[in-house]
Amino acid sequence: MNTGRCLCGGVTWVLAAEPFQAFNCHCKLCRKAHGTAFGTYWFFHAGEIRMTGGEDIAVDYRSSHMLVRKFCGACGSVVPYSGEADDQHAIAPGGCHDDGRPSDCNIFVPHGAPWHEVTGDLPRHHDYPPETGYPRVEEDPVPPPPPGVVRGWCMCGRVAFETTGPYGSAWNCHCGRCRRGRAAAHSSNALNDLRHLRFTQGVEHLKSFRVPDARCYTQAFCEVCGSKMPHVDSERTIAIVPLGILEDDPGIRPEAHIHVGSKAAWHVITDDLKQHDGASP
Template sequence: MYSGSCLCENISWEADPVEVPVYHCHCSMCRKMHGAAFGTYAYTPSEHFRWTGKLDTLRDYRSSPMLVRSFCSKCGSVVPNQDENKSCYYIPIGSQDDGPEVDCHIFTESRAPWLSITDKLPKHDEFPPNTDSPVVSVRVEGSIESGELQGSCLCTRVEFKVTAPFRKIYNCHCRRCRRARSAAFTTNGFTAHSEVVFNRGEGHLKSYKLPEAKYFTQVFCEICGSGMPRISPERKIAVTPLGALDNNPGQHPDCNIWIDSTASWYVPINDLIAYPKEPPI
C-alpha cells in the first residue's frame, strides 16, 4: 500500500500497489503548479485510490479546458485530482515516501533551462507514443527582453521579479520540501530578502509554517496553489522556487542536498554532487 499526504497532513490518501503509468512531467503548467523542476504523476485507476483524511481544505484550479488541478488551501501542497471521466486519479507521488517506478520523462521539450537530465529513462517531447491525451500549450508570462528575471504563478495573478543573481541554488530532497511541493525534489534559489519584489498580486499569497519547524514556511497562491517566493526579513534572505520563473536565470543548481531523505521510488536524474544532509558552509 502506498500512502501520502499534504504538508499539514489534513488531506491524505492511499493507493494500491498496482502497475500504472508514471511520468516525470516537465510541462510548464506542472513546473508552475509545483514550483519545481517537474511533477511526477502516477495515473491510478479510481478503484485503486482512497482518500483517508479530511477534504475540507481541498481546492481545485482549472488549468486548462481538460484538466483540473487540486491543492490544499491550508498548506499549499499539490494533491491528487480525478480525471474528467472519473476513471483515474493523477497522484503527485512526490508526497509519498514509497511509490511505483517511473516509466519516462514527458514534455522534455518544455523542460526548465536550468535542469540537466542525465538518467537513462526514455524521454518524450510530448506524451509517450500511443497515448490518447490532448496537448495543451500555455503561454508563460514574463518579459525575457526586459533583462529582468521574472516569475509568476500558474493563474498569473501573482507576479514577481528577482533583482540579483542567486547566491546559491539547491535541489532539496528533504521530506518537508517533497511534501510541500509534492515533487521529487524542490529547486530553490537564495538571495537577499530585498532582492525579490512582488509586482502584483501579493494579496493573493498565503503562507503555512510547519508547527514543529523553526523556519520552514511555504508560500503559495491562494487561487491556483502555485509555490511562490518566501521573503524572510528576520534571516535577511528570500527563497525562490525556480519552477515559478518565467525566463532563464542563466544559472544552474549547485548540488543536491538532503539526499538521505530521497523518496524510495526516485532514481537520480542528474550527476550533480550530492550531500546526505545540508551542504558544507
C-alpha cells in the same frame, strides 16, 4: 498499504492499487504547481485512490481543458485529483510518498526549465507518450524580459513578481518536508537578496504555511491556483525562490542534491551534481 499526505497532514489518502503509469512532467504548468523542475505523477483507474481526510480543505483549480488540479488550501501541497473530464482516471503526486513505482519516462521535455538538464536513460517525449492517446497540450510563447529582470507568475496569473539582482546558491532538496511540500521528487530553490525581489501584483492572494517544529521552513503559494511562490524571510533578509515558478532563466543552476539520505525510494538521481546525505556542508 501506501499512504500519502500533504505537508501539513490535513489531506490524507491511501492507494488501493499500483499505478498503471508514472510520468515525470516538465511542462510549465506542472513546474509552477510544484515549484521545481518536474512533477512526478502516478496514474490510477477511478476508485483506486481513497481519500481518508481533508477533502473539505482541498482546493480545485482548472489549469487546462484536461485537468482540474487540487491542492491543500492550508499548506499548498498538490494532492490527488481526477485526470480527465470523464473521471475515468485519478492522479497522485509521487512526491507525497516515500515508496512507489519509479517513473516510466519524461514528458514535455522541450518545455523544461532552462536551469534543469534531463539526464538518465528514461525515454523522453515531446508530449504525452503516443500510446496513451492523451491530447497534446500547447504552451503560449512569453515575450522576453527587460534587461536584468527575471520574472515569475503563478498559473492563474494573479500573483507576479520580479527579481533584479543575481541569485545566490541553488540546490535540490530531498528531505521529507520539501518532498511533501512540493509534492515532487525534490524541491529546487535559490536564494536572492530581499532587496532584489518585488511583487508586482497579487500580494493579497499569497498564503504561507510554516511547519510548526521548523526553525525556518515556510511554504508560500497562491491561494487560488496553488502555485509555489517566493518565501520572504525578513529576519534573514533573503527570499527563497522556488525555481519552477520562474518564467526566465535565473542564470544559476542547482549545485548539489542535499538530504539525499531522506530521498524517496522510487526516485533515481542520474545527474553528476554533488550529493550530501544531510544539508550542504
